[in-house]
Amino acid sequence: MSSLLTVDGISKRFRGLLAVDKLSFAVPEGQIYAVIGPNGAGKTTLFNMIAGVYAPDNGSITFNGERIDGLSPDKVCRRGVGRTFQIVRPFPALTVEDNVIVGALQHRHDVRDAQAHARDVLRRLDLFDKRGQRASALTLPDRKRLEVARALATDPKLLLLDEVMAGLRPTETDRMVSILKELNRETGITILLIEHVMRAVMALAARILVMHHGAPIAEGLPAEVVRDPAVIHSYLGAEDL
Amino acid sequence: MIGRLFDGVPARALILGAALLALAIAAPLFASDYMLTVLILIFYFAYVGQAWNIMMGFAGQLSLGHALYVGLGAYTAAALFVHFGIGPWIGLLVGVPIAVAAGAFIGFLAFRFRVGGVYFAILTIAVAEFARVGFDHLSWTAGSSGLFLPVKQYSGNDLWTLRGLPVMFYYLLLAATVAAFIACRALLKSRIGYFWLAIREDEEAARAAGIDTFRYKMIAVVISSGMTAFAGVVYAFYYNNLFPEQVFHISRSIEIILAPIVGGVGTLFGPVLGAFILTGLAETLTGALAAIGVDIPGAKQVFYGICLLFVILALPDGVWPWVARHLKLTERRE
Numbered sequence: 350m351s352s353l354l355t356v357d358g359i360s361k362r363f364r365g366l367l368a369v370d371k372l373s374f375a376v377p378e379g380q381i382y383a384v385i386g387p388n389g390a391g392k393t394t395l396f397n398m399i400a401g402v403y404a405p406d407n408g409s410i411t412f413n414g415e416r417i418d419g420l421s422p423d424k425v426c427r428r429g430v431g432r433t434f435q436i437v438r439p440f441p442a443l444t445v446e447d448n449v450i451v452g453a454l455q456h457r458h459d460v461r462d463a464q465a466h467a468r469d470v471l472r473r474l475d476l477f478d479k480r481g482q483r484a485s486a487l488t489l490p491d492r493k494r495l496e497v498a499r500a501l502a503t504d505p506k507l508l509l510l511d512e513v514m515a516g517l518r519p520t521e522t523d524r525m526v527s528i529l530k531e532l533n534r535e536t537g538i539t540i541l542l543i544e545h546v547m548r549a550v551m552a553l554a555a556r557i558l559v560m561h562h563g564a565p566i567a568e569g570l571p572a573e574v575v576r577d578p579a580v581i582h583s584y585l586g587a588e589d590l
Numbered sequence: 591m592i593g594r595l596f597d598g599v600p601a602r603a604l605i606l607g608a609a610l611l612a613l614a615i616a617a618p619l620f621a622s623d624y625m626l627t628v629l630i631l632i633f634y635f636a637y638v639g640q641a642w643n644i645m646m647g648f649a650g651q652l653s654l655g656h657a658l659y660v661g662l663g664a665y666t667a668a669a670l671f672v673h674f675g676i677g678p679w680i681g682l683l684v685g686v687p688i689a690v691a692a693g694a695f696i697g698f699l700a701f702r703f704r705v706g707g708v709y710f711a712i713l714t715i716a717v718a719e720f721a722r723v724g725f726d727h728l729s730w731t732a733g734s735s736g737l738f739l740p741v742k743q744y745s746g747n748d749l750w751t752l753r754g755l756p757v758m759f760y761y762l763l764l765a766a767t768v769a770a771f772i773a774c775r776a777l778l779k780s781r782i783g784y785f786w787l788a789i790r791e792d793e794e795a796a797r798a799a800g801i802d803t804f805r806y807k808m809i810a811v812v813i814s815s816g817m818t819a820f821a822g823v824v825y826a827f828y829y830n831n832l833f834p835e836q837v838f839h840i841s842r843s844i845e846i847i848l849a850p851i852v853g854g855v856g857t858l859f860g861p862v863l864g865a866f867i868l869t870g871l872a873e874t875l876t877g878a879l880a881a882i883g884v885d886i887p888g889a890k891q892v893f894y895g896i897c898l899l900f901v902i903l904a905l906p907d908g909v910w911p912w913v914a915r916h917l918k919l920t921e922r923r924e
Binding site: 400421422423424426427432434438439440441442443447450451452454455458460463499500503 | 779780781784785787788791792794795796797798799800801802803
């Protein structure tokens with residue numbers, strides 16, 4: 350398997366704080382890859398660098414054979430990277446369907462084509478019946494799925510999910526996990542997720558990267574990573590999983 | 591395309607719209623001269639309100655300097671007419687690009703350097719004020735003493751040179767308002783419209799969804815300023831005199847935004863309804879006060895203030911969404 354995303358030695362410093370420190374990893378095409386770590390480990394900064402919000406100070410990000418570090422967020426999106434925000438940001442006054450149509454219009458010029466595509470995506474995310482509601486009227490679990498739907502509608506090869514399970518109840522988490530699994534299996538989409546909910550991470554990820562203070566402390570198969578003493582010490586704690 | 595434009599609009603809304611349009615077309619038959627001048631003002635504000643609404647209501651960019659585009663359109667066409675005898679439609683072909691260039695300049699500065707929100711609004715005021723002071727000292731357009739178009743008694747209407755009776759201006763502005771309404775509906779239902787609304791709602795999320803926000807905000811400014819410049823050309827040939835202190839004054843910019851705010855920012859019918867409410871009622875008030883022999887200077891401004899207060903407190907989304915809801919005119923989605 351060739352890698353779809355290669356992050357090579359990237360760093361990002363905010364004033365005195367080194368948020369990400371010479372981080373490297375690669376995500377093979379079609380894989381679900383998780384990044385975990387305590388708050389402040391630099392996970393969201395890493396995401397923002399991949400998505401084009403920040404340019405890394407050093408290193409490179411290669412996506413689908415092209416350098417994408419330093420590109421603007423809209424360009425990164427149009428090259429095939431869809432993202433969600435940790436704190437959801439739907440377009441509140443628009444309907445659920447119109448939110449997703451906005452994403453679908455990136456690679457479609459006709460609004461009707463975009464609408465048809467948006468509806469397919471909405472069905473997949475269990476939001477079809479709510480398509481006429483304003484996004485501001487949705488509950489948090491629905492908004493989280495809307496966030497994924499809008500990103501997915503842009504036809505990404507790589508989906509960046511920033512804590513889409515946060516704030517969900519266990520049943521809702523399981524629903525999201527099964528949606529993402531099915532999505533990955535049926536469309537072959539590559540998923541890179543930041544997640545605190547270990548139940549979801551263990552159910553989804555083929556590989557896990559553990560970050561601490563901006564640097565990687567472990568990387569590997571989920572079963573190996575959760576037994577790693579450094580990971581247990583800095584993040585998971587001694588409790589049983 | 592035209593057929594699809596009205597998809598989802600309830601039949602009763604279409605019938606009501608057609609009836610209102612028929613009424614507007616027939617109005618000069620029974621309206622007095624005074625009534626007609628009021629209607630001209632109403633459609634003038636409906637049209638420029640629609641143009642402003644593209645920027646604020648659709649793309650979420652607050653312009654408080656739209657008098658700039660009115661003034662540039664007005665002055666360009668008037669000056670070309672006075673100096674070279676060039677007609678207003680040719681003047682329009684020059685005035686619109688000038689206004690668009692000014693809009694693009696403001697947009698470029700603001701959007702490239704991430705000047706947003708109130709700072710963007712201040713920039714639009716600043717450029718309009720700059721133009722006001724500049725035109726005060728521009729001798730080619732007679733500076734602060736004002737530019738006057740030659741006026742003579744007209745026997746007929748000449749649409750080509752825009753020399754004629756008020757009824758001609760009435761139909762011209764009515765046609766412009768209808769055209770602007772249809773154009774805005776088409777824009778709103780297009781790809782551009784979706785992107786504008788996304789930018790209005792959350793610019794960062796819009797960018798993350800792949801939208802080149804700089805580009806689409808620029809498109810909004812360009813269309814809005816160009817449309818507004820047309821109103822300026824009509825303004826110049828209707829009033830036949832232009833003073834920088836009047837044309838570019840910030841109170842003109844504020845007047846432009848009142849109708850869409852009262853009617854409903856971001857709605858298509860809001861600017862039209864708002865213009866009817868504000869101008870219609872204000873003129874009725876002035877007329878009624880005059881009839882009973884009371885002359886209170888500034889009564890109109892006070893009335894505007896009361897209207898705005900009422901709308902902000904009672905109907906913060908504007909009057910039109912409320913009317914549409916109660917008359918069941920809101921759009922259905924299949």
